[in-house]
Amino acid sequence: MCVDLAMIKRDRDYLVQNDTWRIQVILKLGQGEASMSEMKKWEAVYRTTNTGDGADAVVVIPIIKQSQKKDSLILVKQYRPPLKAYSIEFPAGLIDKGESPLECAVREMKEETGYTGIPKDCSPGISLDPGLSSSTVNMVTLEINGDVPENSNPQQHQGLCIDF
Structure with a gap:
């Protein structure tokens, strides 16, 4: 401008x-x-997507637990146009109207990685860059059972170009 x-x-x-x-x-x-x-x-x-009822988005902290292995975090690799580069980050996304932060975390995790999990904790709304943006997020810890069949070969949602 x-x-x-x-x-x-x-x-x-x-x-x-x-x-x-x-x-x-x-x-x-x-x-x-x-x-x-x-x-x-x-x-x-x-x-403009914030209704004032809470955070705009969730950031998912996915912890995968498998027998005989150490607990691990799942990160995704996405191209971010403002950076003009790829970024390694936690799965995240906007909360849909009528959706709770916990429901959003489960949905975003499934869409971005194919994994299903159980939400364990949710932070209050926090701002990640208050000097620039009004955007707020809930940080949601999601526990993923890596031993169950639905998590043995996860498939991300069609149309997404995200590596994990």
Whole structure:
């Protein structure tokens, strides 16, 4: 987004929005006589999917337990356009309307990795980057029994391009 600096008004908000994100650039001028050298720019991203009832998303901390083996974590590899690179991360996703964080964690785990598990713990909503984004997440610990047949050969949801 381009803003003509000559047209800037004191404490004016400039917005760009789509269905998922609203990006806000707030231009604040210092107290007293305003000059371009006093201008401060603050960028923020706001999730439009948050209904105010809780977190926007879940981050799943999947612990796979198998007899005769040490407990392990499952991570996924996803391409992230803002980074222009792949990222190794915990499975995660947006909470659907009417869905609890625990239900979302189970669904996201199945979609992204094919594994099924039982939610054990759920954090309150926390912000991972409050200086930039209004996005909040619940961290959900999911226990996966690696000895049961449905977890012996997991298949991720069709259409996803995620490695794990």
